Amino acid sequence: MQRLFGLCASLVAAALPLLAAPAVAQDYPARPIRVIATSSAGGTSDIFMRALAEELHKRLGQPVIVENRPGGAFNIGARACAEASPDGYTLCIIPGEPLVFNQFLFKTLGFDPENGFEPITQLFFITQALVVSGSLNVKTLPDLIALSKAKPGTLSYSTAAVPLGVFIERWKKDNGADLVRVPFRGGGEAVTALLNGSTPVGFYGIANVRAQLESGTVVGLLVDSDKRSPLFPDIPTIPEGTGMSFAGRSYFGLLAPARTPRPIVLRLQQETARIVNEPGFRQRNLIERGLEPVASTPEEFARFIRDDRVASEQIVKESGLQPQ
Secondary structure, rough: HHHHHHHHHHHHHHHHHHHHHHHHHHHHOOOEEEEEEEEOOOOOOHHHHHHHHHHHHHHHHOOEEOOOOOOOOHHHHHHHHHHHOOOOOOOEEEEHHHHHHHHOOOOOOOOOOOOOOEEEEEEEEEEEEEEEEEEHHEEEEEEEHHHHHHHOOOOOEOOHHHHHHHHHHHHHHHEEEEEOOOOOHHHHHHHHHHHOOOOOEEEEEHHHHHHHHOOOOOEEEEEEEOOOOOOOOOOOOOHHHHHOOOOOOOEEEEEOOOOOHHHHHHHHHHHHHHHHHOHHHHHHHHHHHEEEEEOHHHHHHHHHHHHHHHHHHOOOOOHHHHHH
């Protein structure tokens, strides 16, 4: 009898999470939701997240508040997210760096990039463009190669991400181009350096240089996306312009601390996907900002992260960078 009682108790205990799951999703959210943004206010992901938060507020019935935690190569915000309670009331919008790259670039992170998060959805890729200052009178990649050879050691370039720097170094080697890399100092400073000619070549988010591309102040030579940007369809992709492949595109995803209840994760993904796929929101907050929508499922995003981590380790090895 005692054994039977114990067996019944075990079965009831095992069934309780299954019975509670619908209730968790139905009752959620009961209070405001916080979203940690790993970038500064006014950045690409911050602007997007605030637009998404406004729409989520309408659908969820609770405010969605964006809290900026920039710095530390995005590690500060990522750590704050990983350490939060896994109750669905702390989410985070994180780029690929702290998820897959930084573990190969830093000796310590303060969080576990592989097990510290619950993927909700990959939100978008950022379309990056290789651009040159109009003052160089460069219109094509062969023009840039020829100018760099004519002025060895004098042309500098900057990139917003490690994979783009690795790509340019590989392209230089294959074509004999002579360009000097300088550290990326933030989007605003980089564009200023591009415009004043001190760093006249760069690979930046296309939205950061959209006005300059439209005015002709800068010239676009390549984009890192799989397809040409609808904003500038005349700029070729990397394979079209160079015949080379490219891995390591910049992206942002919506995540939660590990062990956040599955029903909450699924509801957040479904509501986010509906918003991202709404034509007006998609055009206004993604396409017009040079962002390529994704809105993947949690499983798809988790698989993408795993694959990207493998590719990222190889890219870091190729770059020659050592953990700091």
